[in-house]
Amino acid sequence: MIQALAFYMFALTAVLSALLVVSVRNPVHSVLFLILAFFNAAGLFVLAGAEFLAMILVVVYVGAVAVLFMFVVMMLDIDFVVLRQGFMNYLPLGALVGIVMLVELAVVLAGWRAAPYARFPAAPTPGDINNTQAIGEVLYTHYAYLFQAAGMILLVAMVGAIVLTHRERTGVRRQDIAEQIARRPADTVELKKVESGKGI
Amino acid sequence: MPLGNLPYLTPALPEILLALGGLALLMYGVFQKAGDSAAEVLAARRTGWAAIATLLVVLVVVVALGKDRALTFGGLFVIDEFTRFTKVLVLAGAATALLMSGDFLARHGAGRFEYPVLLVFAVTGMMMMLSANDLMSLYVGLEMQSLPLYVMATFQRDDSRATEAGLKYFVLGALASGMLLYGSSLVYGFAGSTDFEALAELFRHLGGEAPQIGVVFGMVFILAGLAFKISAVPFHMWAPDVYEGAPTPVTAFFSVAPKIAALGLFVRLMMGPFGEIAPHWQQVVALIAVASMVVGAFGAINQNNIKRLMAYSSIGHVGYALVGLAVADANGIRGMLVYLAIYLVMNLGTFACILAMRRGGRNVESISDLAGVARTHPLFAAALGLLMFSMAGIPPLAGFFGKLYVFLAAVEAKMFVLAAVGLLTSVIAAFYYIRIIRVAYFDEPGEALDRTLNPEVTWVIWATSAIVVLFFLGPGPVLKAAAAAAKALLAG
Numbered sequence: 001m002i003q004a005l006a007f008y009m010f011a012l013t014a015v016l017s018a019l020l021v022v023s024v025r026n027p028v029h030s031v032l033f034l035i036l037a038f039f040n041a042a043g044l045f046v047l048a049g050a051e052f053l054a055m056i057l058v059v060v061y062v063g064a065v066a067v068l069f070m071f072v073v074m075m076l077d078i079d080f081v082v083l084r085q086g087f088m089n090y091l092p093l094g095a096l097v098g099i100v101m102l103v104e105l106a107v108v109l110a111g112w113r114a115a116p117y118a119r120f121p122a123a124p125t126p127g128d129i130n131n132t133q134a135i136g137e138v139l140y141t142h143y144a145y146l147f148q149a150a151g152m153i154l155l156v157a158m159v160g161a162i163v164l165t166h167r168e169r170t171g172v173r174r175q176d177i178a179e180q181i182a183r184r185p186a187d188t189v190e191l192k193k194v195e196s197g198k199g200i
Numbered sequence: 201m202p203l204g205n206l207p208y209l210t211p212a213l214p215e216i217l218l219a220l221g222g223l224a225l226l227m228y229g230v231f232q233k234a235g236d237s238a239a240e241v242l243a244a245r246r247t248g249w250a251a252i253a254t255l256l257v258v259l260v261v262v263v264a265l266g267k268d269r270a271l272t273f274g275g276l277f278v279i280d281e282f283t284r285f286t287k288v289l290v291l292a293g294a295a296t297a298l299l300m301s302g303d304f305l306a307r308h309g310a311g312r313f314e315y316p317v318l319l320v321f322a323v324t325g326m327m328m329m330l331s332a333n334d335l336m337s338l339y340v341g342l343e344m345q346s347l348p349l350y351v352m353a354t355f356q357r358d359d360s361r362a363t364e365a366g367l368k369y370f371v372l373g374a375l376a377s378g379m380l381l382y383g384s385s386l387v388y389g390f391a392g393s394t395d396f397e398a399l400a401e402l403f404r405h406l407g408g409e410a411p412q413i414g415v416v417f418g419m420v421f422i423l424a425g426l427a428f429k430i431s432a433v434p435f436h437m438w439a440p441d442v443y444e445g446a447p448t449p450v451t452a453f454f455s456v457a458p459k460i461a462a463l464g465l466f467v468r469l470m471m472g473p474f475g476e477i478a479p480h481w482q483q484v485v486a487l488i489a490v491a492s493m494v495v496g497a498f499g500a501i502n503q504n505n506i507k508r509l510m511a512y513s514s515i516g517h518v519g520y521a522l523v524g525l526a527v528a529d530a531n532g533i534r535g536m537l538v539y540l541a542i543y544l545v546m547n548l549g550t551f552a553c554i555l556a557m558r559r560g561g562r563n564v565e566s567i568s569d570l571a572g573v574a575r576t577h578p579l580f581a582a583a584l585g586l587l588m589f590s591m592a593g594i595p596p597l598a599g600f601f602g603k604l605y606v607f608l609a610a611v612e613a614k615m616f617v618l619a620a621v622g623l624l625t626s627v628i629a630a631f632y633y634i635r636i637i638r639v640a641y642f643d644e645p646g647e648a649l650d651r652t653l654n655p656e657v658t659w660v661i662w663a664t665s666a667i668v669v670l671f672f673l674g675p676g677p678v679l680k681a682a683a684a685a686a687k688a689l690l691a692g
Contacts, residue, residue: 144207145273149328149340152219153347156321159226160351163314164366 007047014040027073035066052132211270211279214258214287215327221254222320229313241311248298251316255295255323262287269688271333275395278333281688285537285681286330286464293456293544294323300552301449302654307561308447310356319453322348326461330468335384335394335422338465342380342429346373349458353446365445372438376428383421390414399473411477419474423484426469429462432522433491436515440499443511448563451507452551455514456544463518463540467525467533471689478528486526490621492519497628506554506567509632510547513591516629517543523622524606527613533686534679535605541678542590542602542671549587549664552657556580558650567636572645581640583665588637590668592630598671605679 017036024030038061045054139147209216225247232243262284269280298319305311325344332338350373354366388394390412391402403411410416424435431439443451474481496516503509521543524536557564574581590599603626610619671678 142274143276143336145212145276146336146340149337149344152321152324153340153344156318156344156347159314159318159321160347163312163318163351164354164357 003047007044010040010043010047013037014044028070031066031069031073034069035062038062038066050131052130052135055132207274208270208272211265211272212277212331213265214262215324215331217261218254218258218320218324218327221251221258222317222324225250225254225313225317225320229317232313240313241306244306244311244313244315245303247313247316248301251320252295252298254320255291255298259288259291259295262291267684267688273337275397276334276337277328277331278396279331281681282464282468282685283330285685286460286540287327289460289541289544290323290326290330290457290464293460293548294319294326294453296548296660297449297453297456297551299656300452300548300555300660302555302656304449304555304563305355305447308356308563309358310447312355315352315355318348318352322352323457326457329461329465332465332468333396333472335387335396338469339377339381339384342462342465343377345458345461346377346429349373349454352450352453353442355450356447359445361445362447363445365442368438368445369442372428376425376435378425379421379428380425383418383423383425386414386418386421388418390418396469396473400476403474403476406476411480416477416480419477419481420484422469423466423481426462426466427488430459430466430518431511431515432488432518433495433515434488436492436495439515440503440508440511443514444505444508448507448551448555448565451510452548452555455510455547455551459514459518460540460544463521463536467536468689470525471528471533475528475690482526482528485522485528486615486618489519489522489526489618492516492522493621493625494519497625500629500632503632504566504568506557506565506570506636509567509636510550510554513629513633514547516625517547519625520603520606520622523610523615523618526618527609527615529609529613530683530686530690531609531612532606533689534682535607535609537682537685538605538675538678539602541682542598545664545667546587546590546599549583549661549668550591552660552664553580553584553587555657556649556653556661558653559647561650564649567639568643569646569649570636570640571643572640573649574641575645576648577651580661583661584640585637586665586668588633592633593626594630596672598668601671601675 014037017033017040020033021030021037024033038057042054042057045051045057228250229243229247233239265279265284267281267284269278271278298316301315303311305315322345325341325346325348328341328344329338330341332341350366350370353369354362356362384394387399391399393399393402428435428438443454446454470478470481470485492515496512496514496519499515500509500512503512517539521536521539524532524534524539526532527535554565555563557569559569570584573584586597590597593599593603603622607619607622610616610622
């Protein structure tokens with residue numbers, strides 16, 4: 001009962017906030033509703049017993065992606081009024097995509113009804129192991145080699161990007177802390193005695 | 201953390217050492233003074249020598265690890281005599297290619313310490329590929345190898361041809377990786393495992409029945425992806441441009457180490473998990489081999505740039521090596537491994553000669569630059585001539601033996617068409633190899649090449665020519681090692 005209630009709350013909020021993401025005029029509000037949608041999706045994951053995915057969704061999507069969106073929206077000067085002009089021109093194409101997706105969904109559901117054995121049961125929940133630990137065991141114990149190798153690949157990619165694009169620029173002002181500390185008042189400040197009424 | 205939970209690391213010791221060595225070199229290089237070009241060149245030279253030393257140490261470790269088959273990381277990683285043989289070839293090739301590069305990059309304004317570091321990482325990837333015992337470890341090894349190679353191709357980043365080469369290599373390499381992944385996913389979907397041994401077991405239980413079409417489909421996709429990496433026809437389009445555009449030491453490295461690693465992986469994959477369904481891939485490999493031999497022979501005829509010519513030559517050589525795989529028995533694999541060992545020596549020697557073609561401190565790379573070089577540099581011309589004759593497969597030089605064992609295996613397996621095409625294309629290929637000798641000996645000399653040579657390049661030229669000439673005196677050890685490697689592969 002509580003579960004069903006929680007599900008409908010999360011689902012309803014997620015759908016409503018998703019609708020608001022595309023319909024509100026202010027882009028900042030739009031991003032905020034996106035964050036709300038992410039949170040509710042995370043709630044749905046918790047209900048489905050995937051607490052690790054829920055945490056990842058919050059950490060990665062809310063913590064990083066949405067904040068990045070927010071930065072982009074606030075930093076860039078995008079004229080949303082111009083963007084919205086001719087919005088209705090996309091309606092036929094958008095409607096077509098929507099209809100195709102609806103038909104596909106219907107086919108999937110029909111197939112599900114026609115072939116009950118295709119209805120895989122949800123993955124078995126092992127007794128005393130939570131899914132964070134399960135993922136950890138797969139990733140860091142069974143596939144530790146692949147995990148390390150993937151880390152090396154990322155390092156190589158980073159080195160490669162630096163090799164190909166990094167250039168020493170001349171005339172760039174950099175902060176040199178040693179120089180800043182070594183500065184003495186005597187080198188930089190000059191006292192002038194200004195006689196009153198005359199100016200410098 | 202209790203040590204008991206650590207996986208068994210000894211079989212992967214060479215890879216671990218190499219990766220740590222690469223990281224140490226990276227740290228050393230990063231903390232050198234930047235902005236001072238003399239210091240940068242010095243750091244590059246030091247990292248270069250340190251990288252050569254690392255590669256040699258790892259080579260010793262690979263040999264010292266012994267011949268026994270060992271699995272680790274839950275079956276993701278394997279070592280046996282086959283990996284030992286191929287890893288030794290890759291390490292020796294990489295170390296020599298690095299030795300030859302000497303001050304080339306510094307002279308061409310790209311003397312940076314990242315080059316040896318990237319090379320070490322690439323070699324790590326190659327060794328991971330060769331030790332792969334699972335489609336997943338195959339893929340990470342392949343990517344670990346490919347990424348540094350894309351960067352190395354563009355190492356002279358201010359040179360438009362090098363940039364073009366790097367971009368082409370990257371885009372086509374990414375496409376090949378995609379095909380390989382798609383094929384792997386199909387194989388996993390239809391066979392239910394990515395583990396080489398599990399796959400082999402599964403196909404063994406088919407008992408002569410045809411495998412599911414999805415498996416064959418996936419296998420062909422994997423095959424196409426790997427054919428890209430070894431630049432076999434029809435997936436060879438990138439090779440001439442990349443070979444021509446990349447800096448010459450990089451091209452020398454490309455033509456040996458990654459090729460041997462990818463061919464070794466190819467053989468392990470085909471003979472290991474897919475060995476039981478050999479009839480389903482043999483025609484494909486045979487077709488690729490024939491096409492590579494033909495394109496390699498005809499494509500090179502009209503080339504004037506010697507690096508482009510070497511690209512077509514290497515396509516042809518891949519074709520000859522694949523004849524051994526198409527035969528799909530111990531003899532064929534042995535022939536192919538011997539071929540690879542000899543190809544390594546000949547190719548390194550030839551690229552050392554190409555690196556020695558300098559005029560006024562800059563490297564030149566057109567065949568006409570060699571005109572009449574026999575009169576000004578008789579010893580250099582003699583070494584070049586020997587290497588070219590060996591490439592063409594003239595007895596009693598080493599190149600002849602490479603072809604001999606491959607073709608013998610093909611004839612013994614009654615694959616006469618392969619052997620016949622191989623012989624015919626060898627004759628055609630001899631034309632363009634001997635053309636270089638004709639230019640060097642009989643054309644009117646133009647502007648002379650530089651007299652001074654890097655000592656490292658000279659050593660490589662002499663050492664490789666000596667091996668090429670003297671190989672017929674004692675082919676025994678190489679043959680024996682290759683035979684043992686082939687046997688280990690088929691038993692595994």
